[in-house]
Amino acid sequence: MSKFARPAIPDAFLSRADRVVPPSGFTARLTQFTAAAMAFLAVFALALSLATGRLAERWSSELARAVTVRISAPVDQMTIQTAAVERVLRTTPGVSSFRVLDEADERALLEPWLGPGLPLESLPIPQLVEIVEDDAGIDTEGLRLRLSAEAPGAVLDDHSRWRQPLVEAASRLRLLGLVAIVLITMATGAMIALAANSALAANREVIRVLRLVGARDTFIVRAFVRRFTLRSLGGALAGVILGAAALMVLPGADQGAGFLTGLRFQGAEWLWLFLIPPVTAIVAFVATRIAAFRALKEFT
Amino acid sequence: MIQLSDVSYGYDGRELLSHIDMNLQPGSFHFLTGPSGAGKTTLLKLCYADLVPTSGHIAIFGKDLAEMDRDAIAYARRRIGVVHQDCRFLDHLSISDNILLPLEVSARDNEAHHLQELLSWVGLSDRANALPPEMSGGERQRAALARAVIMSPEVIIADEPTGNIDWEMSQRLLDLLIELNKMGKTILIATHDLNLIRTAKKNVSARVLRIRDRQLTSAGADL
Incomplete structure (x- = not known):
């Protein structure tokens, strides 16, 4: 195998298909950057969602247990x-x-x-x-x-008049966080699909030759899917590490300071971060696979 | 092996081939000739399913092309070795890797040990690690032939295999194709080089087909 055949991925991770498709340079870096940026944003969206969830729960339980009687x-x-x-x-x-x-x-x-x-x-x-x-x-x-x-002269006040809007506001913030996560996931998929399309277009001649010598679509798709999945995984790992570091820099939660200082994950919530890279990889896998199979339709 | 029945092919509203009938029998040797632009390459492409006919039927190894899915076409192509006019190499791979490509895509790279023998057969033993752009026209054509035969295909299709090489090299390439035919391979060569055809006919029983006015006919006794 010539030196030109080697993409910048260790040999152990190379499939047969990887070896015959040349490295995709710019699109590879674009994919890694996109995955890293999206993972970074996902960390904050997740933190926002979890923090507002905690806030809604705290307000709800604290206020629900306190009732006042006012005697005039x-x-x-x-x-x-x-x-x-x-x-x-x-x-x-x-x-x-x-x-x-x-x-x-x-x-x-x-x-x-x-x-x-x-x-x-x-x-x-x-x-x-x-x-x-x-x-x-x-x-x-x-x-x-x-x-x-x-x-x-006694009036019972169970605080529901002002408790409800606060809890609703916090719940909506949590929902916004979740919507942001969904949008980030979809945008990641779209951007990786675009990068994959660009790589497929740049490798038109390679794909054509592979088809002519008897390659099945799955063989060709595997090369692109594998490399985009691995690069997205790498990018997402970097993004999550940066996002977690940025969260660590935020001041810790304290009772008096309120919402913004409570954005940092608490306890087992940090484990959510481990989900971001594999989810990004799965999104990249699906997006590249769909893009590649669609692109291959134009080759006989 | 490959049978075309009443096949027509048109592109952009213009008919390039009209009502073609052709049958490549196992072990046969065919030349396809005709002037430049007559449709020789188009006819070859129809034979290895790179083009789909506008009308008519093509059967490849007994299967109707219209009923073959993309995987079936890929499997059929593994049984047809093609020497393209422009060779169609991947320039980022060494010539050895290019020759091994059909084995690689078929997950048969355990058969790669034949490579040295094959390189020696086409006289490229010392060029194994060269990149395609570094090679001469003759070397590229011989490497293309090596790639076409590495899967031991039943049919070998060559499109102007001697188009860019000198007479001596053409003779050498032709000898290789005749040798393959004697091993039982079905050969179809598109060429406009009548001298090549005449030389071949001295050594092998070849049928000569001619494309003229979009129709396929048997060539006359002048060949």
Whole structure:
């Protein structure tokens, strides 16, 4: 075999078909670059999707377990109605614990908006009761009815009014991440198919000669599929390593900083990265195979 | 082996071959002659299924071409050795690799040990590692013949095999083809070189076919 016959792939990986089709130079580098860039983007799309999933779950579970009772009553009725609410809560199934917020708690809640040194005693501030549900949860409708009967000034707030839009927003972000992954996969397939078409066009004469000496389509297709699959796999590996390194550089998740700092994978989520190179290789395999069989139709 | 029945072929609305009947019997030796542009190469291409007839039927090794899928055509081509006019080598492969190509694509490269013998037969033992562009016209034609016979095909088709080489080399190539015919191979050679045909007829029982006005006829006694 002459030195010109060798593509830049180790001999052990060369099939018979690889040996007779010349190396495709520019298209090979294009495929590797495309696979690397797409894998890099896929890492971030995956990170976005997983992070928003975690966020939606956290918001949902944290808020779902916290219910508040707000008591608005004249000053002389406040103690009576608060006691009535406490009585009701003690006998309500699903209540794990509850706490009547004292003046210091309420001042702390209002301070960010109204500033320090509030004369709370002169303001008609409602009394708040914070309830923590147990795993079984509270029948909010039943509790609402009991409260209206025994403490008319008490209003049950299960936070669903503002919890739902937040959870929905996070879920949509997660969906966007998944859509981005699908689009990246499809774009990878399309770009590899284009590169394969270009390589097939550049090797028209080789393909023609191979057909004339009795090569079956599968023999010819194998050469292109094999090399595009291996190059995509190599490119995707590089892209994933770069993407993972970029994620590592991001600040770690911390409770106060929120969403952006929580983009880094957590625990077993890092294992998702191992899926990207093989998926890229499978996409390259399918895209090249379809492109090659289609291109071969024009040869007798 | 290869039978054409009432075959016509046209391209771009123009008929190049009209109602051709031809039958290549096993072990036969045929010359195909006619002026340049008469359609000799087209007829040969129809014989190895590189072209599909506009009308009529072609049977290759008993199978109707119209019913053969792409794999069947590939398998049939392994039984037909073709010496193309322009040789059709892959320039990035050495001449040895080019000669071995039919074995390689057929997963029969375990038979590659015949290569040295074959190179010696066509007188190219010392050119095994040369690249096609580095070789002379005669060397290329002999290498093309070596590639055509490496699969031990039943039929050998040669398109102007002596077109670009001197008389001495033409004689040598012709001797090789006659030798193959004596080994039982069916030979079809397209040529416009009447001297070559006359020389061959002294050594082998050859039938001469002529394409004229898109029709195929048997050549007269002048040959």
